[in-house]
Amino acid sequence: MMLKVYETRREQIQNELLEIGDMVIESLNAALKALKDEDFKALKDAELSLKKLTISSNNIDNSIVTALALYQPEARDLRELVSYFKITNELVRAGGNTKGFIKIFRTSFSDDLNTKTILEYAIPLLKSTLLSLQTSMSIIKESTTNHIEEKYQRVVVEESKTDDLYSMIEKNILKLIAKNLDLSKEYFDILTSLRKLEKISDRSVSIAHLLLFAERGGEIERK
Structure with missing residues (x-):
């Protein structure tokens, strides 16, 4: 009976994790459409609520702490809950x-x-970032090692692609700045915004690594 109750709680936590992942994914999808359509005003509609995301995240953390206290899971189940917490x-x-x-942007x-x-470069960079996050989140429901x-x-491959794409756009924007110094601030700000996409891919690798740790153990932190 205890095992069944735990499995129900575990599935609930998984679904809530997928929900907050979807908040970020939907926002990135909307941003991608705006860039493809060159409708930059539509980016305002793509913004997500960080407050809502944080509240949902805190609720999941509380559920995880409760599960740890009530069910005292061992081995794989413990690794899984610790991974979800992170x-x-x-x-x-x-987000x-x-x-x-x-x-x-x-x-x-x-x-x-x-x-x-x-x-x-921004469109393929955003596509690769989106794919990395979608793929990492899809691991949550995977049961095969x-x-x-x-x-x-x-x-990991998509994260490497975002690194390469960012390096290319950085190089090209620096060339544009050299030709038009009056717009240097605007170009540097665009670079700053695109750098954040690269960081999302880093987070995706961290998520995927945590889920891999939950499955087979090993090092919880990436080296």
Whole structure:
């Protein structure tokens, strides 16, 4: 009976984690559409509520603490709950980076900037960031070790792509700044916003790593 009650609580925690992950994913999806449509005013509608995300995260943390106290799980179940506890923090940080990206990009962008060059890299960077987060969150419901490891590797690949894409756009924007110093602040702000996408991919790898730890043990922190 105790096991069944624990499994119900565990599934509830998983579903709540997926819900707050979806908040961030939906915001990134809306931002991607705005960039594809070159409708930068629509970015305002893509912003998510960090307050709502934090409240939901705190509620999950409380549920995890309660589960630890009531059921005193061992081995894999304990690793899983500890991982979920850390994942809520990673999602809040990803949410903060998402909000920062949208706000800074929206307020910094103007028709004076080279839209084509910026979007040539910003769109694939955002796509890769989104895929890394979606893939890491999908691991939560995985029950096969091989599938978890495969998805973890896919997240790592996407994170590496975001690093490469950011390096390329940084290089190109620095060239644009050299040609037009009057717009240097705006270009630097755009770079700052895109850097936050790279950080979201870092958070995605952390989430995937925590879920891999929950499955097979090992080091809880990435080296």
